[in-house]
Amino acid sequence: MKEHFKLVATVAAGFESVVGKEVKSLGFDCQIDNGKVYFEGDIEAIAKTNLWLRAADRIKIIVGQFPARTFEELFQGVNALDWENYLPLGAKFPIAKAKCVKSKLHNEPSVQAITKKAIVKKLQKHYHRPEGVPLQEIGSEFKIEVAILKDIATIMIDTSGTSLFKRGYRVGKGGAPIKENMAAAILELSNWYPDKPLVDPTCGSGTFCIEAALIGMNIAPGFNRSFAFEEWSWVNRDIVEGVRNQAEACANYDVKLDISGFDIDGRMIEIAKKNAEEAGLADIITFKQMRLQDFRTAKLNGVIISNPPYGERLLDDKAVDILYNEMGQTFQALKTWSKFILTSDEGFEKKYGQQADKKRKLYNGTMKVELYQFFGERVKRSQIVR
Numbered sequence: 521m522k523e524h525f526k527l528v529a530t531v532a533a534g535f536e537s538v539v540g541k542e543v544k545s546l547g548f549d550c551q552i553d554n555g556k557v558y559f560e561g562d563i564e565a566i567a568k569t570n571l572w573l574r575a576a577d578r579i580k581i582i583v584g585q586f587p588a589r590t591f592e593e594l595f596q597g598v599n600a601l602d603w604e605n606y607l608p609l610g611a612k613f614p615i616a617k618a619k620c621v622k623s624k625l626h627n628e629p630s631v632q633a634i635t636k637k638a639i640v641k642k643l644q645k646h647y648h649r650p651e652g653v654p655l656q657e658i659g660s661e662f663k664i665e666v667a668i669l670k671d672i673a674t675i676m677i678d679t680s681g682t683s684l685f686k687r688g689y690r691v692g693k694g695g696a697p698i699k700e701n702m703a704a705a706i707l708e709l710s711n712w713y714p715d716k717p718l719v720d721p722t723c724g725s726g727t728f729c730i731e732a733a734l735i736g737m738n739i740a741p742g743f744n745r746s747f748a749f750e751e752w753s754w755v756n757r758d759i760v761e762g763v764r765n766q767a768e769a770c771a772n773y774d775v776k777l778d779i780s781g782f783d784i785d786g787r788m789i790e791i792a793k794k795n796a797e798e799a800g801l802a803d804i805i806t807f808k809q810m811r812l813q814d815f816r817t818a819k820l821n822g823v824i825i826s827n828p829p830y831g832e833r834l835l836d837d838k839a840v841d842i843l844y845n846e847m848g849q850t851f852q853a854l855k856t857w858s859k860f861i862l863t864s865d866e867g868f869e870k871k872y873g874q875q876a877d878k879k880r881k882l883y884n885g886t887m888k889v890e891l892y893q894f895f896g897e898r899v900k901r902s903q904i905v906r
């Protein structure tokens with residue numbers, strides 16, 4: 521079977537550079553494109569990136585790429601790929617997804633059907649199975665995806681299974697949780713380091729706090745879940761086990777962290793605590809019911825990360841205006857703290873009463889949002905009392 525793979529980490533728009541950095545820090549060279557980070561590697565690379573990438577959506581193998589302007593070209597292109605190096609006899613291989621953008625071929629169900637046919641034909645020949653008799657699909661599953669962009673088809677196999685934002689610790693959520701990988705990416709974009717206090721004053725189910733604690737303790741985000749490729753019969757279990765053991769050894773459970781989450785809603789605090797407990801971080805994060813307007817601290821040089829209610833989501837317009845105004849008054853008093861606030865409200869700065877030092881356009885699911893960044897005044901390290 522195959523030993524070296526062309527790989528792609530898929531990424532939400534706006535976070536490509538974050539994932540690129542993560543991929544490089546795992547030791548792989550990479551190229552960045554819209555929504556994608558390309559790299560190469562072996563099974564160990566697949567295991568490492570699935571386990572460690574905090575901000576990516578999925579890791580996929582690129583089986584091949586070729587022009588496909590007609591169904592015949594698609595069929596021949598798919599048929600020419602070395603499927604026998606990926607799909608053992610008996611493998612399940614649904615064509616799980618087809619997406620056509622700016623291309624002559626646009627009927628996605630037909631693209632799926634042709635792709636399936638072409639792979640079946642290839643495997644029938646390779647495994648000496650009679651044509652006309654369907655291949656039995658009883659073994660482990662390889663989800664195949666086809667993306668045709670500007671007449672170029674890319675054929676991929678998903679290695680992750682459930683999207684990587686699902687870490688496995690979320691037992692409860694509120695009305696509008698942020699995705700775990702987005703929370704991690706925002707933390708990575710921020711100027712928070714594990715030696716600084718971190719507060720999420722609208723913590724909801726606790727996502728930012730939990731992701732920060734995982735980063736602070738160097739715990740692999742995927743430690744609590746499994747991945748599709750682990751079920752593949754030809755994957756060397758020892759390699760995967762080795763990557764998991766190595767991750768366990770890397771974790772630093774003794775690091776001192778100062779991470780707190782507040783929410784006006786006591787039920788959310790209970791949910792946040794349960795999620796933290798599930799992640800094994802119950803004693804690490806302080807969750808407390810509190811209104812953000814009541815947040816005061818003598819600590820210096822901290823970071824606030826907040827994903828407050830937006831008009832469209834949780835509160836009516838008037839209540840949002842008042843909340844953002846009070847937020848401004850409360851947070852601006854904390855001069856040495858940096859603040860990162862994620863909202864879709866275009867009038868945010870006005871209501872908050874301060875122009876952001878930096879802004880970044882992002883998507884929360886399909887909703888356009890902006891990350892408003894306010895940097896704290898510098899303090900000398902010697903002034904910091906903790």
Ligand code: SAH
Pocket residue numbers: 693694696697698699721722723724725726727728782783784785788810811812813827828829834843
């Ligand atoms: N990032 C969170 C979701 C935040 S939703 C997650 O991943 O789950 C916004 C949260 O702000 C809600 O839980 C809501 O209860 C809380 N909230 C609204 N008004 C508040 C206030 N005045 N003070 C503190 N929290 C508030």
